[in-house]
Amino acid sequence: MDLELSASQQAAQAEYRRFMDERVAPLADEFDRRQEMPAELIAELSRCGYLGGVVPAQYAGAGLDAISWGLLCEAVGRASGSLLSLFTVHSMVAQALLKWGSAAQRQQWLPMLARGERIGAFGLTEPAGGSDAGQSTTTATADGEDWILQGEKCWISFAQVASLFLVVAQVDGKATAFLVERGTPGLHIEPIEGMSGFRSAMLGRVLMDGCRVPASQMLGRIGFGFSHVAGTALDHGRYSIAWGCVGLAQAALDASLAYAGQRKTFGALLLDHQLIQGMLADMITQVRAARLLCLRACVMKEAGDPALIMETSIAKYFASRVASDVAGHAVQIHGAQGCTDRSAVQRYMRDAKIMEIIEGSNEIQQILISRHGYRDFAAQQRAQINPTQG
Ligand SMILES: Cc1cc2nc3c(=O)[nH]c(=O)nc-3n(C[C@H](O)[C@H](O)[C@H](O)COP(=O)(O)OP(=O)(O)OC[C@H]3O[C@@H](n4cnc5c(N)ncnc54)[C@H](O)[C@@H]3O)c2cc1C
Structure with a gap:
């Protein structure tokens, strides 16, 4: 399984990060306090082709591959959980239309969704x-x-x-x-x-x-509404949220490393206290593991592997738990500084909790993953008893 990014994907990743770091991250706390997402920002994201990322070029979209969409969601999640949810629900509607829409419905709606003329x-x-x-x-x-x-x-x-x-x-x-x-x-x-x-x-x-x-x-x-149409949308939503959680967790980790590298207690940097080092080591490891699960889901998506649905559930379940744990640690490392509404880490913590509830809560993912795991195990047992039946 090749988990390396191509040169063009690396360039796209750098572009997404630059845009989100410059245009969204510095304002995300303000959006949060005002409880709104500015219409001008949504229009700009549409003009850049980001919002219509999953829509194929024949319908005026950017036609991103699965990895580029994942990297875009990671960059958005790093900047703002709320904005990630716009990318998620907007693209869920587009995905459902792509898969289940008639030719006339696709022609009617997809170009408008791609251009952000419809949200x-x-x-x-x-x-x-x-x-x-x-x-x-x-x-x-x-x-x-x-x-x-x-x-x-x-x-x-x-x-x-x-x-x-x-x-x-x-x-x-x-x-x-x-x-x-x-x-x-x-x-x-x-x-x-x-x-x-x-x-x-x-x-x-x-x-x-x-x-x-x-x-x-x-x-x-x-009769297709839940099993097929919503199912398609939710699979895509979980994929987008999983990547967004990696971005959120990375933002919380970066903020923690920066703070621990300059805050002193008891005559030493936080970075040099072993309990803080333990927390940081866990955070670094968790973020890396979550990103690898997302990449694995991505490779399966590109290959059209039917096991993708379960891998996406696993990635979403794990990445949302990681986001929650890492953001919680980030607030802990920041102490009182992490508890004010001027500090991004408390927003990360509040947004991360939502990630564990939406697109199928973590308990629902646990039910799905454990049932699937048991089915796989039972099939392997049967194959061992009677190898001719595979
Ligand atoms: C910020 C936000 C944005 C959202 N956006 C959308 C949206 O755009 N579109 C949309 O349709 N919905 C949206 N939702 C709703 C979201 O999908 C639901 O909240 C989620 O599916 C859980 O449903 P519920 O809140 O009714 O909890 P319930 O289903 O009542 O569950 C309550 C708790 O019990 C657990 N639970 C339920 N059943 C079981 C079980 N069998 N075994 C063990 N535990 C169980 C759940 O995991 C949860 O922890 C959003 C929610 C939030 C908070």
Whole structure:
């Protein structure tokens, strides 16, 4: 398995880092305090082709390969967890459209998503539950050429500014995906404020009260909404979040190394106290291991290996735990300095906790990974008992 970056990928990585370090990182705490992501920044990210990174060139996107998209998410996650969630949900809608959209739907929406003329949001979670999302209670009822949507989605990232919502609703008990445009009669957005992390991710509740959607905006078939359409989006979302967590953890580590190299206690630099060295060594090792798991998922993605789904779950599970641990240590190393809203490390810690909850919480990843591990083990046992059956 080749985990080396090519020269062009290294150049892209340097470009992403430079942009995010210059244009986003210095302002991320301010965005966080204001609980908003400036429209001008979103427009600039669109102009640079970053926001439409996963959209192929034939639909006006940048058509990045899996590794370049991963490196971009890492650079974004290093600068701002909230901005990473914009990249994630926007590209989840694009990915679902690419895989499940009709030719007409792809032609209609992908160029606008690629150019940032439409911002995508992903509406799966409902007040009654997120982990058990297959049990959505939002309904879609046929009415002539249209569908009438009734229900509520909550905790929807960037709902406050999104203009194209991918929502899942039940058609006679079968989960089905729909594209809903902002401004559709019966669609109402209520902002959610006061989140602990992802404070500038402009969350909202998406209320659909007799919301009339043309039949042409069903995405995939009846019954495909959760298993296929949302499944595709979530696989991609986990991949993006895993890389973003590596970036966040790297930022927390870098801040800690810088602080430990200049702060003195008991006549010595923090860097020279063995307990701090232990923490730093664990942080360095964890970040490196998380990045390697992301690279492994990436190589499998490029190869179209079906085992990718599980490898992505493993990468997301591990990287989000690493982000949380490393950001927690970063606050510890900074002491009181790490506890103010002027210090980025406390933002990293708050955002890292969210990473463990979104795109399938860590408990859900543990269930999936352990079940899969047992299936693999049982298959190997069977193959050993009866080698002819493979
Ligand atoms: C900042 C933020 C942004 C978000 N953005 C979006 C978005 O854009 N679109 C969207 O659709 N949703 C979004 N969500 C919702 C997110 O996907 C859900 O919060 C997540 O799926 C968990 O669902 P829940 O909060 O309802 O928790 P629940 O499902 O009620 O779970 C509560 C706790 O119990 C655990 N748990 C649940 N079932 C089990 C089990 N069987 N065994 C062991 N433990 C279990 C969970 O892991 C969790 O720790 C966002 C959430 C946050 C916080």
